[in-house]
Amino acid sequence: MVQRVARAMKAALGASGVCVLDASGPGSGQSVAHLHFHVVLH
Structure with a gap:
């Protein structure tokens, strides 16, 4: 997803790149833990 x-x-949005960051733990x-x-976007 x-x-x-x-x-x-x-x-x-016409971005040239994407960074996906996981913020958990x-x-x-x-x-609240989730x-x-x-x-x-870049």
């Missing part, structure tokens, strides 16, 4: 979202955002600074991703 993350790949599909990243590809769609890249195409829609004890070192991520979350107050998995989430950041999709950063």
Whole structure:
């Protein structure tokens, strides 16, 4: 799903690249444990 979202955002916004970051686990600074991703366009 993350790949599909990243590809769609890249195409829609004309970005030249994409970075996907996983922010999860004890070192991520979350107050409620969960998995989430950041999709950063270039």
